Amino acid sequence: MGKNICDKAVESLRRLEAYDFAGMRSMCTGKATVWHNDGKGNQSIDEKLEQLGPLVATLDSLKYEVVRQFHNSHEVFQQQVLHLAMADGSRAEMHAAMYFRFEDGLIDRIEEFVYDVPEAGC
Numbered sequence: 001m002g003k004n005i006c007d008k009a010v011e012s013l014r015r016l017e018a019y020d021f022a023g024m025r026s027m028c029t030g031k032a033t034v035w036h037n038d039g040k041g042n043q044s045i046d047e048k049l050e051q052l053g054p055l056v057a058t059l060d061s062l063k064y065e066v067v068r069q070f071h072n073s074h075e076v077f078q079q080q081v082l083h084l085a086m087a088d089g090s091r092a093e094m095h096a097a098m099y100f101r102f103e104d105g106l107i108d109r110i111e112e113f114v115y116d117v118p119e120a121g122c
Contacts, residue, residue: 010069011027012107028107031044036113036114045107045110058087062083067080075102080098096115
């Protein structure tokens, strides 16, 4: 039996961690779209991956930590933290919720909601 969609969602992130953009692309439909809560609207998966390419030079590593994951037959929703180690030695974290919609076993839609986490005691 093939991988379930939860495993496929995580695998797509692992490919991004490895800067395997072609491998990530192969996990998506030809018409796959991406949306972020940055106000820029939808873009194709190809546009998104092209945008990520130049960022590789500024990173030592990136790692997705999946905190929680929920799914139904064609969708995965997960909470995650992106840990970034920059080439200059600095580190950063981005908290996000990510939605994946699948069509015929391939990713057809990704939506990512990045959010701030209040400091302790606030």
